[in-house]
Amino acid sequence: MTASMYILLLLAVVLANIPFLTPRWFGVLPxxxxxxxxxxxxxxxxxxxxxxxxxxxxxxxxxxxxxxxEFYAVNLCLFLVFAFPGFVWRYFWHSRHQQ
Known part of the structure; x- marks a missing residue:
């Protein structure tokens, strides 16, 4: 694998988790x-x-x-797997410790 592939995978993980980590709309609008x-x-x-x-x-x-x-369905599922840590933090972990 080349460096651009590693960067693309890292970017996919970051973009999959950002929606759950920030209270702003697309990270910009509150x-x-x-x-x-x-x-x-x-x-x-x-x-x-x-x-x-x-x-x-x-x-x-x-x-x-x-x-x-099929290719796009598998990639969407992989993107959702990448988003799992942010989802768990937002809906299970974060809300439990806020109360």
Whole structure:
């Protein structure tokens, strides 16, 4: 694996966990209360950003391979697995210690 692949994986882990670690909308706009729907939209945006960067890196390395829906379904599931630590911290660990 090349350094760009490691950076892409690290970026995917960070983008998957950021929605759960900050009370701000996309890390910029403050919200009174960030709901689960906000987290889902941020997760989707992080997935799209990661996929676009992966496509850009692949196109720079050579020809881009055609992918079916299965490839994107597996990548989305992997992105959700990356988001699991942030989800656990936000909904199970953090809320228990706030009370």
């Amino acid at each position: 919200l009174k209360q960030k709901r689960f729907g906000h987290h889902l939209l941020e997760l989707l945006a992080g997935f799209v950003l990661t996929a676009a960067l992966a496509y850009l890196l692949e196109s720079r390395a050579g020809s881009v391979h055609e992918q079916g829906w």
